[in-house]
Amino acid sequence: MSTTTTPVPPRWHTEPRTVDVHGVPVAYRRAGTGPPTLFLHGHWLTRRWLPFHEQLSERADVIAPELPGFGATPAAPWIRDRTDLVLFLRDLLDALGTDRVHVAGYGLGGWIAADLACHFPERVARLSLLAPFGLRVPEQPIADIFAMNPADYADRYFNAAADGFDDCVPGVGTADLGGVEEFAHRYGELGAAGALIWTRRYDLALEWRLPWLRERGLPARVVTGELDRIVPAGHPRRWAELLGADLVTVAGIGHALLLQAPKATADAVIPAPAPVEEHQS
Amino acid sequence: MNRLEFYMFHLMPYPFIPPGEDLESTWVTLPNTHFDARTAHKLYLEYMDQLVSCERLGYDGIIVNEHHQNAFGTIAAPNVWAAYLAARTSRIRIGIVGNALPLHLNPLRVAEEIAMVDIISGGRIISGHVRGMGAEYHSSGQNPTVSKARFWEAHDLILKAWTSDGPFTWQGEHYDIEHANIWPKPLQRPHPPIWLPGTGSADTIDEAARRRIPYMQTTTSNHVTKKSFETYRRVCEEKYGYEAAPTQLARVVPTYVAETDAQARREFMPHVMWFFRTGLRIPMHHLMPPGYNTAESFLRGMKGRMAAGVKDFWNLSYDELIDLGYIIVGSPQTVAEKYAEQQEQYGLGAMISAGGHLGSMPHWMVMKNMQIMAEEVMPHFREQGRPVWADTRPAGATTVSEHAATVGRPPIEPVLRLDNGKDLPARTGHIPEVLAETLGQALGPSLGQD
Known part of the structure; x- marks a missing residue:
């Protein structure tokens, strides 16, 4: 940890490629062979090709864009809500020359992935949601990611096993965590997340839209850390019910499952080593 | 014309809570099990006495403001207080500085309430417009990422509702009101004075200067205050082509005056330190919700604070608070000298929190502070010691016969x-x-x- 004002790239940072979508240079990383898999980040862990991505890329052609306002992708003033973002993602798929993809997403990204499937089911071959945000489960609100005390990150995100992940800060944090430039960068990213979900931390429409995906026969999978202290267990259970999806629990792990159990999590998304067949909906 | 106007500014804190050092925050998450309405009843009555006394003491105005879900300031509905104060006073100006516009779903409600209390008070209202503290976005469900845009649109809508004939249609980015047509409209024409508080951010100052809205610097150091006022005057002159009047610049500087310098320092110390260490205990994760500022202005602000060595409120010592100018404390002579210095050097025209309540101060001490301020400091800055309202014709007739003769x-x-x-x-x-x-x-x- 340092208070330097010189930006230091986070660990696992790689230089992204860019693709233009309506004038926005969208940063993305892409590697691997197999079925094209669009992986949508959550409110943290941008700008990196994590061991989790690497694992996944051994089984699929992983495309990991940074959403407008996150990572190296500038915000676009005309993306003001999740609907705007989903339209943008459809056009991103066009720009990348991909038609039907396996869509996966983590946390906030899981919610966006589900939105994309609801709006453009013909573009989605499979859906994989990791600790997704987006539902309202009575008496089990998702943690307030915008107001969390940095002193609680280790406990809430890493289940008190945060050693080695100092530079993976899941909230705005403080300037002591990675310096003031990183602090401001995280502030901007959380602001981009806030623009999408602050006003309403859940979308009741998912309660009827997700069963429509089930009726269409969309293969879906929900992955959760057994000990998640950000997204309570009732959420992945409800997602799985509504989607008629498999619910895969990664044992002994919390919300930072991508970091703390990269292989097991990748296995949960795309079982290895058997190649995954393309599902037809 | 008086050289300086004096305002008593009340936050109405609820100080009966554990020390800041034992709390995550005095805002947002401080459990309201600490709040006892019976204790608040006594407090509120004392606070009301303090505010009402200001008229007899000769203050130019009394000010209340809006804060939510915290112990620092318990005025959740300042217009309610303003209405009560209007009933208990006759001539003194009543400032609501301010209504947190983006926290309200319909800005016309604010326009209506201000208009109502302006009418009932005989045109004595100053309408401050604020965004609300960042912490209040955590507590209200309002989205901080659109707060600035909603603030200016609400401000423009309120101003139009006060000054344009209705009905009209408002089709903005954030408010879509097919029939804007407020009954009542305010008594003061074209509208009640508007004040804009700020901490010194360049775009707030620019907007205030452009719209010719008086700018009120909130509690900051002399260094930051001076810079803000210089910027305001420069922007007025160079960018918008007019000279800012002193009455366009007000400064909040909690002041305590007592018989001697030593006595004043002794009496003020615990309450100042409660105010800064406990009342203003707002950690960053409450103070600055994501999107409340842009990442760019957030970074600029952080770097500026680091370069200038600005500390968090709760890390400032009493001596630092005095030396850096966050507060003014001393004998009548010391306070008068410092006020004169600020008036000359900063070009300001109004001191806010010029004597009055702060933090955990007991009632008797507030009254003593104000009494000495009125007797021994104010007269230095006034002709015949008269407050501004004593020489200003009220916006409304004060008697039925005057009404009959002038309005008919x-x-x-x-x-x-x-x-x-x-x-x-x-x-x-x-x-x-x-x-x-x-x-x-x-x-x-x-x-x-x-």
């Missing part, structure tokens, strides 16, 4: 249109002669029947 009858009389097509004057229609004349016939045994 409204242009339209209420009437009752009768079946014969004639109009019966409603307010004199009970007089048999008037009714008979309108009916064009002698009255029958029962009025109103054929």
Whole structure:
């Protein structure tokens, strides 16, 4: 940890490629062979090709864009809500020359992935949601990611096993965590997340839209850390019910499952080593 | 013209909570099990006495503001307080600085309430407009990422509702109101004075200067205050082509005056330190919700604070608070000298929190502070010691006879249109002669029947 004002790239940072979508240079990383898999980040862990991505890329052609306002992708003033973002993602798929993809997403990204499937089911071959945000489960609100005390990150995100992940800060944090430039960068990213979900931390429409995906026969999978202290267990259970999806629990792990159990999590998304067949909906 | 205006500014804290060092925050998550309404009843009555006393003491104005879900300031509905104060005073200006516009779903509600209390008070309201503390976005469900845009749109809508004839249609980015047509409109014309508080951010100052809105610097150091006022005056002159009047610049600087410098310092210390260490205990994750500022301005602010060595409120020592100018404390002579210095050097025209309540201060001490301020400091800055309102004609008539002489009858009389097509004057229609004349016939045994 340092208070330097010189930006230091986070660990696992790689230089992204860019693709233009309506004038926005969208940063993305892409590697691997197999079925094209669009992986949508959550409110943290941008700008990196994590061991989790690497694992996944051994089984699929992983495309990991940074959403407008996150990572190296500038915000676009005309993306003001999740609907705007989903339209943008459809056009991103066009720009990348991909038609039907396996869509996966983590946390906030899981919610966006589900939105994309609801709006453009013909573009989605499979859906994989990791600790997704987006539902309202009575008496089990998702943690307030915008107001969390940095002193609680280790406990809430890493289940008190945060050693080695100092530079993976899941909230705005403080300037002591990675310096003031990183602090401001995280502030901007959380602001981009806030623009999408602050006003309403859940979308009741998912309660009827997700069963429509089930009726269409969309293969879906929900992955959760057994000990998640950000997204309570009732959420992945409800997602799985509504989607008629498999619910895969990664044992002994919390919300930072991508970091703390990269292989097991990748296995949960795309079982290895058997190649995954393309599902037809 | 007086050289300086004096305002008492009340936050109405609830100080009976554990020390800041034992709390995550005095805002957002501080459990309201600490709040006892019976204790608040006593506090509120004392706070009201303090505010009401200001008129007799000769303050130019009294100010309340809006804060939510914290112990630092418990005025959740400042317009309610302003209405109460209007009833308990006669001439003193009443500032609401301010209503947190983006926290309200319909800005017209604010426009209406200000108009109402402006009318009932005889045109004594100052309408401050604020965004609300960042912490209040955590507590209200309002989205901080659109707060600035909503603030200016709400401000513009309120101003239009006060000054334009209704009905009109408002089709903004954040508010879509098909029929904006407020009843009542404010008494002061074209509208009650508007104040804009800020901490010194360049775009806030620019917007205030552009719109010729008086700018009120909130509690900051001398260094930051001076810079803000210089910026304001420069922007007014160079960018918008006018010279800022001193009355466009106000500064919040909690002040305590007592018999001697040493006595003042001793008496003020615990309450100042409660205010800064506990009342203002707002960690970053409450103070600055994501999107409340842009990442760029957030970074600029952080770097500026680091370069200038600005500390968090709760890390400032008492001596630092005095030396850096966050507060003013001393004998009447010391306080008068410092005020004169600020008036000359910063070009400001109004001191806010110029004596009055701060933090955990007991009632008697507030009254003592204000009494000495009124007797021994204010006269230095005034002709004949008179507050501004003593020499200003009220916006409304103060007596019925004055109203009759200056306003007279409204242009339209209420009437009752009768079946014969004639109009019966409603307010004199009970007089048999008037009714008979309108009916064009002698009255029958029962009025109103054929």
